Amino acid sequence: MELNTQSDWVARSLRSVWHPCTQMQHHETIPLIPVSRGKGAWLYDHEGRRYLDAISSWWVNLFGHANPRINAALKDQLDTLEHAMLAGFTHEPVIELSEKLSALTGHVLGHSFYASDGASAVEIALKMSFHSWRNNGHADKQEFVCLKGSYHGETIGALAVTDVALFKDAYGPLLRASQTVMSPDWRAAADGETPQDVARRAAAHVERLFLERGDKIAAIIIEPLVQCATGMAMHDPLYLQLVRALCDQHKVHLILDEIAVGCGRTGTFFACEQAGVWPDFLCLSKGISGGYLPLSLVMTRDAIYQAFYSNDVTRGFLHSHSYTGNPLACRAALATLQIFEEDGILNANRVKAARLTKALQPLAQHEQVRNFRQRGMIWAFDAIDAPQDFSRRFFATATEHELLMRPIGATVYMMPPYLLSDEEIDGLAANTLAVFNQVMAG
Numbered sequence: 001m002e003l004n005t006q007s008d009w010v011a012r013s014l015r016s017v018w019h020p021c022t023q024m025q026h027h028e029t030i031p032l033i034p035v036s037r038g039k040g041a042w043l044y045d046h047e048g049r050r051y052l053d054a055i056s057s058w059w060v061n062l063f064g065h066a067n068p069r070i071n072a073a074l075k076d077q078l079d080t081l082e083h084a085m086l087a088g089f090t091h092e093p094v095i096e097l098s099e100k101l102s103a104l105t106g107h108v109l110g111h112s113f114y115a116s117d118g119a120s121a122v123e124i125a126l127k128m129s130f131h132s133w134r135n136n137g138h139a140d141k142q143e144f145v146c147l148k149g150s151y152h153g154e155t156i157g158a159l160a161v162t163d164v165a166l167f168k169d170a171y172g173p174l175l176r177a178s179q180t181v182m183s184p185d186w187r188a189a190a191d192g193e194t195p196q197d198v199a200r201r202a203a204a205h206v207e208r209l210f211l212e213r214g215d216k217i218a219a220i221i222i223e224p225l226v227q228c229a230t231g232m233a234m235h236d237p238l239y240l241q242l243v244r245a246l247c248d249q250h251k252v253h254l255i256l257d258e259i260a261v262g263c264g265r266t267g268t269f270f271a272c273e274q275a276g277v278w279p280d281f282l283c284l285s286k287g288i289s290g291g292y293l294p295l296s297l298v299m300t301r302d303a304i305y306q307a308f309y310s311n312d313v314t315r316g317f318l319h320s321h322s323y324t325g326n327p328l329a330c331r332a333a334l335a336t337l338q339i340f341e342e343d344g345i346l347n348a349n350r351v352k353a354a355r356l357t358k359a360l361q362p363l364a365q366h367e368q369v370r371n372f373r374q375r376g377m378i379w380a381f382d383a384i385d386a387p388q389d390f391s392r393r394f395f396a397t398a399t400e401h402e403l404l405m406r407p408i409g410a411t412v413y414m415m416p417p418y419l420l421s422d423e424e425i426d427g428l429a430a431n432t433l434a435v436f437n438q439v440m441a442g
């Protein structure tokens, strides 16, 4: 059947597919790789070359490609119920998933609202926060606060709380204004300052803003522990504790965007567990379906849910998507959560993480590297005096070393799936070093 060659697929894709986050003209020099299949941590092209998916296909894949257990669950679900609308109807996968997630928060976040992508989850959290304040007689609370370097998705509402210069420059005129506060990124530490000191300094910035206009602010939105898209900027959990206390004090909602850092990525199932705090809204997507199907959700407290509970339609939460709570996606999520439980993934990851950190020491100590950092299953470091086009060159060179990696600017990072063997871990470290040296040599 397969008459097309690798280069046929490339040509056809470039003729008809508009790729995301891509200046399409760059594909005149940067390879476009048609994937024919995936297995475990590997993606295979049409010429039999393979690529270790060291960034989990944009941070979504947790237990490998074509995972037999998730596949089996989906095949069963496919023959049972592929989809039913979630207004007026409900079904087993969405109920079980909501119950399981609630239990994972000790039932603090007792209700889950569903969508399909991360940006929509962020929009839902923003709308819910605003609307619940209004339902409670605080209609003036209409503003949102985000962090310097924040990333919460690329729809117009989510972009309004995203601080990426490239996007702001392009789409600024379309966006609602929001307040931006200092990032607690520990790389901002002055001489003699600890990451906790940076956390305190950043929280003081939040406090000043809340004192000034807390009565106008509905919510602050934060990626807890690691601001991923800005370049894996990591902060001390103390920051989350301090901001939680400020939110309570000034009656501002705390939205934690765990779309990238949730699902075990930072070492605990939810990143906020490491600070011992719960938000008012928690957004999940990416890894929750194991990287199989588009699924996102917002978990919230019963007090927020109650603010909408009434016989008045206009006090209800006004939001829906056609595929809300899709049974196949929920079933993939249930299979994913089952693997966490059955295989003791959080513990197993600690062992894998220690091995990869050790294997990466030549890079951590490299004279052209600074700020080597790790949290859970995220590693990152910054190249010193990176050459022009570092990121694109790194990507292209990595493909020649059986690696899928896409640095963010001069920041090289890894977010591998949670199933690497010792051999794969050691190969990942050795190949990353080889690619780095080759790209830095120009």
Ligand SMILES: *Cc1c(COP(=O)(O)O)cnc(C)c1O
Binding pocket: 116, 117, 118, 119, 120, 122, 151, 152, 153, 154, 223, 228, 229, 257, 258, 259, 260, 261, 285, 286
């Ligand atoms: C990826 C991401 C989003 C957006 O999710 P999409 O599914 O791409 O819309 C939002 N927030 C964070 C922290 C993310 O990493």
